[in-house]
Amino acid sequence: MFQIRLHGRGGQGVVTGAEMLSIAAFVEGRHAQAFPSFGSERTGAPVVAFCRIDDKEIRLREPILEPDALIIQDPTLLHQVDVFSGLTPREGYILINTTRSFDELGIGEFVSGFRPVRLCTVPATELAVKLVGRPLPNAALLGGFAAITGLLSLDSVAAAIRDKFAGSVAEGNVAAATTAYEIVRQEMKEAAQHAQAD
Amino acid sequence: MLRQIEGSRGVAEAVALCRPEVICAYPISPQTHIVEALGEMVKTGALAPCEFINVESEFAAMSVAIGASAAGARAYTATASQGLLYMVEAMFNAAGLGLPVVMTVANRAIGAPINIWNDHSDAMSQRDCGWIQLFAESNQEALDLHIQAFRLGEELSLPVMVCMDGFILTHATERLDLPTPKQVDAFLPPYEPRQVLDPKQPVSIGAMVGPEAFMEVRYLAHAKQMQALELIPKQAAEFQRIFGRDSGGLVRGYRTEDAATIVVALGSVLGTIKDTVDEMREQGHRIGVLGVTSFRPFPLAEVRRILAPAQRVVVLEKALAVGIGGILSANVRMALSGVQLHGYTVIAGLGGRPITRKSLHALFRQAERDELEPLSFLDLDWNIVNRVLERERRERRTGPIAETVLRDVGMVAARVA
Numbered sequence: 001m002f003q004i005r006l007h008g009r010g011g012q013g014v015v016t017g018a019e020m021l022s023i024a025a026f027v028e029g030r031h032a033q034a035f036p037s038f039g040s041e042r043t044g045a046p047v048v049a050f051c052r053i054d055d056k057e058i059r060l061r062e063p064i065l066e067p068d069a070l071i072i073q074d075p076t077l078l079h080q081v082d083v084f085s086g087l088t089p090r091e092g093y094i095l096i097n098t099t100r101s102f103d104e105l106g107i108g109e110f111v112s113g114f115r116p117v118r119l120c121t122v123p124a125t126e127l128a129v130k131l132v133g134r135p136l137p138n139a140a141l142l143g144g145f146a147a148i149t150g151l152l153s154l155d156s157v158a159a160a161i162r163d164k165f166a167g168s169v170a171e172g173n174v175a176a177a178t179t180a181y182e183i184v185r186q187e188m189k190e191a192a193q194h195a196q197a198d
Numbered sequence: 199m200l201r202q203i204e205g206s207r208g209v210a211e212a213v214a215l216c217r218p219e220v221i222c223a224y225p226i227s228p229q230t231h232i233v234e235a236l237g238e239m240v241k242t243g244a245l246a247p248c249e250f251i252n253v254e255s256e257f258a259a260m261s262v263a264i265g266a267s268a269a270g271a272r273a274y275t276a277t278a279s280q281g282l283l284y285m286v287e288a289m290f291n292a293a294g295l296g297l298p299v300v301m302t303v304a305n306r307a308i309g310a311p312i313n314i315w316n317d318h319s320d321a322m323s324q325r326d327c328g329w330i331q332l333f334a335e336s337n338q339e340a341l342d343l344h345i346q347a348f349r350l351g352e353e354l355s356l357p358v359m360v361c362m363d364g365f366i367l368t369h370a371t372e373r374l375d376l377p378t379p380k381q382v383d384a385f386l387p388p389y390e391p392r393q394v395l396d397p398k399q400p401v402s403i404g405a406m407v408g409p410e411a412f413m414e415v416r417y418l419a420h421a422k423q424m425q426a427l428e429l430i431p432k433q434a435a436e437f438q439r440i441f442g443r444d445s446g447g448l449v450r451g452y453r454t455e456d457a458a459t460i461v462v463a464l465g466s467v468l469g470t471i472k473d474t475v476d477e478m479r480e481q482g483h484r485i486g487v488l489g490v491t492s493f494r495p496f497p498l499a500e501v502r503r504i505l506a507p508a509q510r511v512v513v514l515e516k517a518l519a520v521g522i523g524g525i526l527s528a529n530v531r532m533a534l535s536g537v538q539l540h541g542y543t544v545i546a547g548l549g550g551r552p553i554t555r556k557s558l559h560a561l562f563r564q565a566e567r568d569e570l571e572p573l574s575f576l577d578l579d580w581n582i583v584n585r586v587l588e589r590e591r592r593e594r595r596t597g598p599i600a601e602t603v604l605r606d607v608g609m610v611a612a613r614v615a
Contacts, residue, residue, distance in 0.1 A: 019204070019371045026202035026373055035370040059336075059469030061366050062554040163202075 001054040002151060003064045007083045008073030008138075011043040016164060017071065017138030018049035023160035024142065024152045025053040033058045046081050053151065069093035069149055071141050073124070075105055089113045095144050095184070097124040097137045116191035120148050122180045131179070132172035139165075143177025147184035154181050199376050205337035205367045206231030208374040209302060212341040214245045215382040216300075216348045218274040220266035222251040222259045226281040227314050228364035229304040233276050256281040260288035260299075267297035268403050270394040272348065275299065278364055279306035282320045286327070289357075293328025293419065295403060296392070298351035298358070300344065301329075305465070305516075306364040307549040311600035315550020316364040318464060321493075322517040322525050328419050330358040330426055331494040332446070333464040337367050338374055342445035343491075345377070346433055348386055353429060354422050355392045361493075363466040365550070377441055385440050423495040430492055448497035450489040451504045453479060457486030458509045459566055462501075462530055464490055467514065467546070467553050474558040485562060490526070501533035510540035512565045514576075516547045523573040540568055546576035582606055 004021060008014035015036045022032035030053055037048035050064040066086040075098040077083055087094070090113055098121050102108045111119055122144040124137030132139075142157045158174045165173060201208075210232050213221075221240065223233040239245035253259045259275045266273040277285065282303060292299050303321050307313040321331060332347060334340035340362040347358040362368060393403060407415055427448065434447040452472055454460055461471055468489040478485050488504050490497070505511050511534070513527040522528075524543035531541065542565055547553045557577050564570050585606055590596050 022371050023202045026200075031373055032202065033370055033372045035366070058372070060473050060555070061363075061466050061470045063552050065554065065556075 001052055001058070001060075002069070002149075003067045004051045004053070004069045004071060004145070005064050005067040005083075006049045006051070006071045006073065007077050007081065008047055008049075009043075009077070010045045010047050012047070012073045013136045013138035014047045014049045014073055017073070017142060018051045020139065020142055020157070020160040020164050021051045021145065021152075022053070023163050024146075024156040025051075027156040027159045027163075028152060030055055031058050033060075037063065046077055067092070069145070070095065071145055072096040073137050073141060075100070078105055078107060084110070090115060091118075093118045093148050094120070095141060095148050096121045097141055099123045099126065116195055117188045118148065119191070120144060120184045120187045122183050124176070124180060127176040127179050128173070131176040132169060139173035140176035140180040143180035144184040146177075147181045148188065154178060157181075199378070200373055201376055202371060202373055204231060204369060204371045205340060205362065205374075206304075206369065207235050208337050208341045208376065209344055209362070209368075210235035210239070211376055212344045212382075213274055213300075213302075214239050215377060215379055216274075216345060216386055217272065218245075218248055218300075219271035220249050220251065220263070220273045221275065222253050222262040222266070222273070223275045223277070224253050224256050224259045224281060226256070226278050227304075228306060228316075228368045229276045229278045229281070229302065231368060232302055232304070236274075256284040257288055260285035260292060260301075263299040263301070264288060264292050264295065264297055267292070267299050267391075268295070268393070268395050270389070270391050270396070272352075272389045273297075273299045274301070276302035276304065278304040279308055279314075279320045282324060283308065286324070289324055289327045289329065291404075292357045294415075296355040296419070296422070298348075298355055298389075298391075300347045300351055301357065301359050302340075302344070303359050303361045304364040304368045305361050313549040314364075316366050317516040317548045317550070318361070319517045319548075321359065321361045322519075324359070325494055325525065328356070328423075329494065330354075330356055330423065330492070332358065332360050332492055333490065334360065334362045334367065335450075335466060335468045335489055335491075337362075337370060337372055338443070339445050339491075340367055341374060341376070342437065342441070342443060345382055345386060346430075346437055346446045348389075350426065350429060350433055352389050352391075354426055356419075356422050356426070361465065366466045375443065381440055385437060426492070427495050427497060446491060448490075448492045449500045449504065450491060452487045452489070454486035454488060454504050454508075456484055458484040459486075459512065459562065460505055460508045460510075461485070461487045461512045461514055461562065462490065462505070462526065463487065463514045464493060464526060465516070467516065470553055470555060471514070471558060474555045474562065477555070478559070478562060483562075483566065485566070493526070493529075496529050496533075498533040501530060502537070505530070505534060505539070506537050508539060510542065510565060510568065512542045512544060512562065512570070514544045514546050514553075516545075518545050518548060540565075541572070542570045543573045544570070544576055545573070551577060579607075 018034040022034035025032035124140035240250040351358040527543040
């Protein structure tokens with residue numbers, strides 16, 4: 001079972017992001033369970049959503065306490081919420097929506113134990129503004145997630161986006177996800193080369 | 199057809215396939231998505247003929263459902279928590295009059311303190327009002343139970359409540375097998391009421407009954423629930439024949455055959471318990487779990503048959519009978535009259551407190567060693583409790599308890615789980 005925790009703020013489509021992630025897994029014939037953290041959500045308040053993906057029926061109903069991957073939709077949460085809680089050092093994946101680096105975000109030291117190819121950033125809000133016309137980073141981040149984990153294909157992510165949205169909103173989000181996918185692939189390539197050079 | 203959708207949406211689609219003629223509801227979390235989806239289907243004409251009636255309260259919702267059902271319409275509503283409490287007088291009327299309304303309860307805690315999260319306090323408060331109460335373990339079962347509920351209720355002329363865990367199920371998106379209209383029509387015949395308000399053949403419904411016959415009328419309500427004990431397994435078998443799925447029934451045992459320890463529970467926590475049981479089985483523990491799907495009527499004989507060979511029973515419940523402890527446990531105890539075994543009541547998950555595998559592992563091992571108290575509270579923070587009790591011993595004006603406790607624990611909004 002692969003477990004993903006998504007952190008963001010009310011209004012950023014965190015819950016929809018988890019839902020689309022589960023649909024992408026469903027498209028690939030897998031079992032998936034997406035659910036929100038059930039808080040009394042308000043615009044701007046920290047929000048958590050969860051997604052489990054497995055090849056068999058998922059019966060577990062506890063919140064995801066030990067995620068395999070984190071998708072952080074809002075970097076301002078990094079020093080406000082314990083977003084890294086339970087993430088396995090070294091093995092965990094971290095994808096952050098930001099234009100800055102891990103060092104610039106002040107977590108360079110914290111993530112030094114992780115594999116560099118599993119640490120990626122993507123300017124998802126900027127991509128969404130440019131390609132969708134609204135600052136909703138969720139779909140773009142799913143493209144990045146597909147790249148960083150290799151768990152789902154970009155096509156499945158696109159299918160999930162088109163399941164949830166229609167018309168130009170869907171296509172704009174698919175374009176944002178595709179661009180994010182390429183950005184993350186490039187980052188991973190650089191990280192791998194860097195690791196080899198070391 | 200397989201779809202990846204929210205539990206609420208799945209239930210709404212299932213209810214729509216049952217062709218309700220009147221839907222009346224008042225919004226309350228976490229039930230809202232179900233009636234929103236149904237409202238949309240009525241508005242677009244996808245669900246027709248059906249009237250969606252906006253009401254000003256839950257009391258009105260149940261009253262409208264009663265009126266609609268008495269007029270011969272298939273009636274549906276949904277609620278949760280305080281909403282259910284607000285319709286209590288009408289709940290007893292729907293049951294007492296024998297009107298087969300179907301209602302979803304998206305289980306949620308009851309205030310004070312106000313809390314929107316899941317537990318079973320709401321449904322448990324109505325356990326003796328005469329409604330059939332079915333508890334869903336998964337969203338698939340929630341969907342399936344609604345289809346069975348209409349047929350069961352209408353055949354017996356009794357209202358049926360389908361309980362599904364608020365948020366944990368209602369707001370979870372997962373794979374659901376949605377039946378076809380043809381399948382549902384093959385299983386659920388059109389509503390043929392036993393009693394109907396028809397101007398052509400006028401009757402009155404709701405007579406005052408004095409001491410000369412009140413006991414008999416009440417007994418007949420009980421007799422109908424006893425008939426449900428026979429009907430529920432039959433309908434589940436027929437459901438399986440048509441839909442190809444094992445759903446519903448009275449109880450569901452899992453790895454109980456040779457179990458020394460059997461855990462009993464209701465609803466979605468059964469999934470987490472089953473995963474825990476599998477892990478413990480791999481380590482050689484003789485443990486199993488019994489899910490009770492039909493809480494009213496309570497299947498005493500089946501519960502006894504499955505539990506009697508065990509050495510101990512752990513009843514894990516998401517409701518607290520303040521002043522005594524367990525509610526499900528009391529019913530299980532009744533089933534075990536004369537049987538000697540260790541019985542433990544564990545109150546868990548109140549107000550949305552997560553029930554984790556980690557805590558269950560520790561709990562079940564403690565039970566196996568017979569080190570549990572007869573009544574315990576899973577993951578209760580004794581520091582918080584004792585601090586308040588100590589303060590109350592010392593001072594008089596200690597203030598409101600909820601606010602005091604919140605101050606003690608500090609801000610909780612930023613916690614992950």
